[in-house]
Amino acid sequence: MPSFSIKFESGIPKYRQIITYISLCIERGSLAKGEWLPSITELSLQLDVSRDTVEKAYTELRNIGMIE
Secondary structure, eight states, X not given: OOOOOOOTTXXXXXXXXXXXXXXXXXXXXXXXXXXXXXXXHHHHHHHTOOHHHHHHHHHHHHHTTSOO
């Protein structure tokens, strides 16, 4: 998965930025079907956000069928 950073001053919720980024990676093919996403802890450390933020993004992505 390509590098990504949260835009803290954008006004877009951080979890929505994560959802948008992962969705685009899947649509563009830079995240292949069956490829593992970083763990919640790993991604929260990479992006300097809380685990809850990443968990909320992953849950939403699961609910819409983008990830398993």
